[in-house]
Amino acid sequence: GTLFLDEVGDLAPDLQVKLLKVLEDRRIRRLGSVRSRDVDIRLVAATHVDLVAAVRDGSFREDLYYRLNVIPVHLPPLRERAGDVLLLARHFVRATAERYGLDEPELPPAVASRLRAYDWPGNVRELRNAVERAVLLGDRRLRADDLALGGLGIPGGQAGPLPFPATLEEIERAAAHAALERESGNKSAAAQLLGISRTRLYRLLDDA
CATH class of the missing domain: 1.10.8.60 (Helicase, Ruva Protein; domain 3)
Structure with missing residues (x-):
């Protein structure tokens, strides 16, 4: 399945280590358990943080950044x-x-x-x-x-973007197009890159 992780840029250093281990080993251990189990997930992560800058200043792990940055998708506000x-x-x-x-x-x-x-x-x-x-x-x-627009007392145009600028469906569609472009229009390769079936890829492209 797909796991959506919002605001990954705000993860504490110890949680970054744990997430990296899960992504590398594809195994998790439930709280209180002594046994690990395999997991097969497709991770979609979002953040308002400039992760490149965060890597430079040491607040975000470089190895985790490259693990997550397989198909970057920028969604404008x-x-x-x-x-x-x-x-x-x-x-x-x-x-x-x-x-x-x-x-x-x-x-x-x-x-x-x-x-x-x-x-x-x-x-x-x-x-x-x-x-x-x-x-x-x-x-x-x-x-x-x-x-009730501006309910937080923030006048329109005077605030930066709040945490997440899109729905998961928008991200999936954008990722599908990004993968297709990366693979020069080869739908089979794009589907394989995303870890989804060709049918799922076609559906995402048709919904865009």
Whole structure:
């Protein structure tokens, strides 16, 4: 399976050692157990930390950095992907309505304009939370006031990005395209590099 490790750049030195050992040995030992077991995982890690700088200043292990840096994917913050805002918002509206058994509400032009104009310092997480709140508080139409944008008191455009700028699905799709480019369009080689089937690779490419 796939294990997503968020904010890997904030790991304490002792945990970095343990993670490196797991990645090299492909074995883990449960807390309190004396027996190790094999694991077969595909690790996806994310961070807001500049790991190259962290390696230079000694706060992040160089060997772990190279272990993780197989297919690096840079995802720009949401404010640089204005065209994605409404697509993601509509997805979160639909997903929230389905999760709570609600009728899917309308996303009126005033709300759409508000979403496009905001800088999203919290990236996709902030967008998802804002949309979920508006769906749960609203009725059949979303209201701009229910979005509660800037709820942390951080004016749009005046803060750096908060921890993670994308969903796991976005990272997987970006990794698929990065692997395909690295392997010069060879889908079999790209799938092998990622440790996934060709069918899974095709699905990721089709969803992009």
